[in-house]
Amino acid sequence: MNGKYLNDICVFDSGAGGISVLREITRLLPHEDIVYFGDSANAPYGSRTKEEVRELTLNAIRHFVDEGVKACVIACNTATSAAAPLLRSTFSIPIIGVEPAVKPAVLAGHRRILVMATEMTLRLEKFHRLAEKYGKGAEIIPVPGIGVVEEIEAGRTDTPEFHELLENLLGRYRGRVDAVVLGCTHYPFIRRQIAEVLGNIPFYDGGEGTARELKRRLDENGILSARDRDGRVIFLSSRNTPEEIALYRKFYGMP
Template sequence: MKKRKGVISMKKEEYIGVFDSGVGGVSVLQAIHEMMPGENLYFFGDSLNAPYGEKTLEDVQQLTLNAIENMNKKKHLKAIVIACNTATSAAVTLLREKYTDIPVIGIEPALKPAALSKKNSCILVMATANTLRLDKFHQLAERYDKSATIIPVPCYGLAKRIEQGNLDQPDLIELLTDLIGPYKGKVDSVVLGCTHYPFVKNQIATVLGDIPMFDGAYGTSKHLYNCLKECDCLNDQEEGDILYGSSKEDEIPIYKTFMNTPII
């Protein structure tokens, strides 16, 4: 990442903003906290307007920009993480144009590690319809389509179902079976192209079998770490604060529950 103008004025104790359309971004929040436990984190989920995966491009852009502006007003942010594949695809460029003095980091489907894991592999990409529709995904897929067969599957309704919790109920397995069941035995790995999906890895394995799964949380967290280290803005305290916000306040206890849910 190029050094951004004004980045060196950031204070180590300032908050990192982590944004998602709902509970899914907590999977990225987990990864950031694990890698950088001393950082102060402010997670905001726009659960009132979730899911973003089936909204128009313009709606996703406006919702994302509004949410980040409100987050930055509440806690002056030293970095922004868009922990939503759809919002990243739709709005990360606009955010970088607006917030030129701090790192703005998005997430993308983890196609690279999946493609490198096995030669001539067949990769199932689970994502929202919007993520798969937008140019950012097509450009990413073109980079790796010579080394792997890439099968994109729009998972209609899955993020919304995960938002509801009760992930051990049979209707979730039924939904996954409808969405990805036909690919059992036909793919070598799965890319979880929505930050909600890591919370149902076990259920996906029930449908597809025990095959490798890849998501972007680690790569996003590592990129954030490198950006903060480069500008000497890593917080060296022992344990940082985690602040939660939501456009639907009764969802905050659910975010905290997911934060304490191990992703296997």
């Protein structure tokens, strides 16, 4: 097969959020070439219908499969919940998704766990199965992050208005929860802002586990990169502007 991204790994998200997963992947797999695609023109996915999310995700992944990628990471909880089974039945390459990190939060002994995620992620069956499976003995408190992704995508996360938005969403839980699961890949970029509302409590997200699963699947299929050079990362966006790519690079370079 020939293609523009032959033997690359595709990392896909509804926008900039999946860069939090990309950072974990490049940390664990520094020799892999990666193409990151954010569908920012259609973000946020969390307020769309399941059918819309499936169609958008399928069309994006089909393009990169046709261009020769060897694996795809759906670095979006909403797209994983809505589309992962369809993608796995459609394409023969490894498809790795993400899920809210409820399991590690429960295994760490936390008993009142706030799960902040998009409306769709919290609504679909995948989350309810996860909470039921791992939430025994713990109280799982779902909180839809309405309006949060739009502000992150716009780069407006250090404004009084954004603090007020988080206060309205989360303030009532201050002192009432002992851990936070960041159930949207955008949310690791606002840990500090969330901590300003909820206090200094542990945070959990699925990025590291997704990177480990990607490495396992690449190894299992014999397609781990054998190069000793650093891999490259290409940033692409459906909102194809220099400003959007600059935002992606900013998130990728954040400490």
